[in-house]
Amino acid sequence: MKVTPALSLLLVCGAVAAHAQTAGGPVTVLEKFIITESAGYRAGDVLPTSRPVDSVFGPGLTALELPRAVTVITPELMRRFDLQSLGDLGRIGAGTQPANYFGIAGTPYLRGAKAGVFFNGMGRAYQRNEMPVSFGSLEALDLVKGPAPAHLGPVPEGGYANFIPKSPYFDRARGSLAVTVGSHNLRHAQLDYGSPFLLGGKPAAYRVSLTGQQADSYWKNVGNDYFSAYAALKVRLSEHLSLFTGAEYYDFHSNENPGWNRVTQDLIDRGEYLIGEPQNIASAAWGGIADRDLLTAPGAFTGQPANFRALILPAAVAEARIAPGLRALMEDRRAVDGGYRYTQAYFNAGGTALTDKIDGSSVLSDPNDFADSRDFLWFLDLVSTHDTDRTVTWKSLVEKLRTDKHSSYGYGVQTEQLVVDNKLLVEQRGLSPRDTTLTYGAGLRYTYAWMLQDFAAEPFNRRDISRATISANSRVPAGRDPDPNGRNLWSTGIGGSTESDLWQGALFATARTRWHETLDTFLSLRAETVNYRADLPVEVGRATLAQREAAGRSGEKHHGSGALSVAWTPWANTNLYASYQRGTALQPGQGGTVNSKSNFASAELTELGAKVSLLDGHLFAGLAGYEWENARFNDRENRAESLSGRGAELELTWAPTQDFSVIASAGSQRVFRLDPLGFRARYAPAERIALEAATFDAGVTPTPALNPQLIYPGTPETQAKLDVAWQVTPAWGCSVGAVWSHAFYHNFERTLVLPESLVWRGSVHWKQGPLTVRLSAENLFGEDYFLGADPLFSHNNLVTKAPDASGKLTVTWNF
Template sequence: MTYRKLATALTAASLAAAASPLAAQSPASADETVTLEKIEVTDVPIEQQILPTSRPFNSVYGTERGILDTPRNVTIISREQMNAIGILETRDFSKLTASSYTQTNFGLPSNPAIRGQTADVLVNGMRRGLTINGNGLPLNFNSVESVNIVKGAANVIYGASSYAGGYADFITKKPYFDKFSGSVSATVGSWDVYRWTADLGGPISPALAYRLSYSGEDSTGYYYDGKKKTQAVYGALEWRPSERYKIEVNSEFFVADVTENWGINRVTQQLIDDGLYIPDAGSDAAYAAAIQNIGGGFNPVRPYGTPVKLDRRRRLLAPGDDSYGINYTAQVIQTVTMSPDAKIVNNTFFNYVDRDTFSSYYYNSVHKDNWGLENRLQFDGKFDLGSVKNAFSVGVTLRHQEVWAVDDFWHEPVNSFDLTRNSDLNRVPATAFQYSAAFPFNNFNPGILIPGYGPRGALPGRYASSGATYGFDPVTGNFYGYDDLSSNDSTADQFSPFYQHDVTFNEKLSLLIGGRVDFLHVKNTDPLPPPGFTAVSDEETVQMPSFNVSPVYKITENITAYYTFGYTTTNAPGLGGGYVFTGTTFGGDGRSFTEAFFDQKNFLHEAGVKASLFGGKLFVGTAVYDQQKRWVTDDSKERYTKARGFEFEVNYQPNKNFYGTASYSYYDAKQRYTGFLADSATYDQRLGGTAIPATPDFPSISVEFQQPGMPEHLFNFLLGYKFDMGLSVTLGTVVTGPMVTSQEGLGTAGGSSVLFTANEIPWQHTVDLSFGYKWQQWEARLAIRNLTDQENWSAPNPGYGNGSINAELPINGELTLTYRF
């Protein structure tokens, strides 16, 4: 890790934050929130309220608005709900909101999925970035007070990214101004799960307060050879020297050492339905010998034996595989209130990531000293023109990002390994990265050793792929023809002016409009050119416009209808993070950027009705949407993802004792775009002789197909009851409809026509039950998850849907003891 570079970046972030006002308005702290908007449920403490009408928020349009006046479908997850379900990862969002089902992403989902697309993560309105296709460091919730989940691409103030499905805005913990208080807790769970936290804060003076929070984990977990070791430290300061000026500072350091969870390979319908796994035929000695001769791609399928019952705790990995990383963030939010109708907000956010993942089967990813710095300056004003009320936000965002990432997913013969054998044999040998007569394909896209990294597992070093296409090397006989490019050493500079205007014509009708242009300059140099070749480099400057229009009509004072149209232009995401060259699959040359890379058009049509009923004790929200992403690649082929759906959410809290939430979503999506796809056919069909008997075969499919890895139906509910004597009970359920795990349709593989096939995960449900008891300053909570002990499955990254599936946890429990002071 280059600590000098990190120190320089941190200094720059601090100077930028101190020198300028920040762009996304800070969320109100607990004591402020009560005074900002009337609380309908008067006997419920603010920290226990789950109704989205109980407080204003700014996660959708950058200015504080009530939920009824917000023309988007948004779910507010309160601290009460987070504690009730014990949110540990983005996949848990399915327990509380509609249209959010996140694939396992090898056990490390760093981003949620919303409406079938990878979604962004924001921190107090600022994008974290520096992620790769939703896979990376696990998210840490130590710093999080609540989460606002927004469906659809971000508005013009926040700016859209390549992850246009939606976003989760993490609202961080705020300092305590009223008094010194805090808590410590410890959790013990099934299969050696151990977690602990400490949180405290209070006033330093009437104008200055602080908050400190620490969390740690040292767990083995359910799966064999697993580990999750994390440490996180978070701090926040807030200073209010006058009624007109406020500055909020927060920072977090997070380190994690975990194992990936690829899941189970050789996926068949029989495995999903009956738990039966297809092993190799022959002896252990014959299998061990065969493994030493596997190549990268296009490995022939070996003879198989009688299907056997597989231990669900098994997964594809070898002892010693792990993923290690460090994440540091810092944020400064300044607010200058010049009058009741005018203020300036300046938001600066710095993010640093250094991580690497090594899996012997073989996936390698190294991200070294990556960082990003973003500053948004925003002026909010109000004025009247006769009876027409106007509110506007105008500003500019500046962003700089540097990414160094090398990856290798070309040499992943995942279906070559037999999980019934010794897991220490789940290792791709060094010969797989070199040309051999046995595997002539090994000279196509051979691996390159990363300088500075020593032996790992069975290999002399860490192999990765170049970030560009170089063609045939007559000296070695190798062909460096990488197509699914990932490795990059890229920088990006962005200048983004925006304007948003809210017109209230009368008590019934208002109109919200906004526009933005992202002026983006990117440069990329291949970080790992083949020996003897000069690294390819290219740069590009583009303009990416976006706008949104939303009429809002108040049917009554407490019932609102809205329609939103949004258009955003985004770039295609690089699998390694950053900006990569355009591969030959999409008409590029693998050596440069193309304009099509930055011209993905996203359209959102959304209409909904929201209602606050029974004196504000019941909130109901519904929405229908048509959300599309379309682009034309350099080979003149139109690619798209088009999703349509319906969402229904309800929150009910009549008193301090009871609350209930429920949501349902219907989702239907079609695609004409595969991205990366490892295998064209399920393993049982390969063995039956109906598909190319080689794995992986890196196929291509161009017909329209149903989007894999997303249930058509998703339903959840959460009920909570607190007795006055201190006992509490919560019951939650998630139901998912059937989903295919991979693409289906006619395509090509190895130059031949192939009928793509997939498996299907059937209807599934999970029931969670928890009990809590408060006595004076103590609280104990017992959580029982998967109460009915369902043998559920979860969908992987769709690119590996025919090579991976994850076995969900059986019934398990956790006991947490908390002391508050």
């Protein structure tokens, strides 16, 4: 017998009725389960109040009721804003910025700081830029600003994004096939299908989603290929017990995008790039590429001629563009390097460093570079509702991440991470005092992290990216590459290369009390004990016995977190709130490694806000002011560094009809570093770059003269966003949006300024029956703008220009 979708549903309902009759209970209990699941699979339209937000203080609360700033992203908004990665989150919401760390968005940025990623309310493996987190498994997400509530556990300073997984369909079988082609050889396809069925006589449903992409990018030599396979199952095991489980496999292939090197204000403003490469030190002993011993201390700084690190201009260029008198002050290297080398005498006499025009697509990346990752994620929810006033939930998550990256400018990293997380939650309703809902439980989490990293050289400015080909002289051995003795080049210090085990055990509770119909409080408490062990991986080839003995460490930490929020409803559909939280933030090193108590920093948040839902629920607005203090972990110096931030945010959604809506936001933020600056790339004007480009030019300037408050650069401090959508006819619709960013500083020294920008996007779609065709475009008018980045270490040397205008066409068939 052929089981059609309609028959599947009839069989499910029949099984429900039979079970109810056998048990002597009412038929409606299991039918309600099916109806609820069927109604919820696409819950949410454009309004933040259109679905509950379960990832802050538990299930059932709306964005209006929550005493925290949250950007609620529904499936409809996922499609409207074409959200495909964490880098796209800057299109919607206040306090959200595109994360750009060497081109791979592994962690979101909220309120100018790194944030964590949760999946179904469970913390995922931390990874800074090992891979772009897959969106193939999620239906929607919540962006929660500031430290996570206590029951969720410690996260980085900015807050967290909670991924809501794709859920099976219980009403009928359904599916979709979407195919996209676009600029930069984009080819993307997603097949999504699910159906109800009977599993051992129990009502069940499954869902499968396959996503694949092959694409180049705006930036030369940078691809973006991946494959995601996701499957989920939900089963009503008994009248009071349900199971939801699923898994995703994700395979990503690309390479890093460090962007432009040799950064000057002229490069930012006009694309004027300093040309030339230093003397040729390619060595047969080092595999025909640069001699690394001449690029790291002490080789680069002792026993070399005064101009060893200076750039050399091709002879024809120098002779055509430099007057003979000035050229005579340069070092003639035509016989060995084919040109003239800059000298200090040349600049003292009024000489200038020569530039050529380049576009934003010419970046430091090498076509032989790679950044490959594989990730496996499995989750499970087992929910018991045997008591009408109590819900017991067992949650599990297992994630295994492996990455391998190599960049020929002089960087390499390999990581492996395993996370096993289990949590028991009990939600008890109707308690005293007054009307209290108490959620309490315990969690046990284990993280194994292994990282091999090599950041000893990284002479970013060595390579001339205006050249048509990449020279062997600008390819620097790194990581897995062998030295002349056959040993690898992985860093020999803990923090650079680390293998660690971390155990976290916690008890937690969250209580929501309705003291009056106009007054609610939310109290969260968490007690956690931490045990860690760290060492130098055995794979580090050049480590000495003394280095290995010094690297080993272990320890434990006991800490607590607490939060109190008060919400007042002076008028209907109006919520005024105040929240205070103090506790601990987890700051792993790259690859999720932990090797000291510095990885656990104190975190504090104060937030005041107001939310309203007006015009019969068609208008929602939220306003929040906040101040926080936290810390982030510095991999290179192996210590935590304190930060603070403050700002204000406004979000507004107006949907007067189903066919027309406006989404707007505005935010102003400022982040301060509370500790002096440590080791990092130095700012260099054009003359210094011309004289020092051959090696990594680094040092320490604890407090730059132009920035004594150490105001954090790297992301816009002020932004405004607007998006308007209109379904003009039943078949035709369109949307247009813009993001305005005020000019912002690129570096702590405040010598490099990234310009103000207004970036437009738009789309037109046509729908007829099961077919939808959408044409969309980003950066419609080709605005020159830049992707901000964390300037902690390297971004005096690097800056990334954002893509020019691009477009894509998506055809979706629903069945």
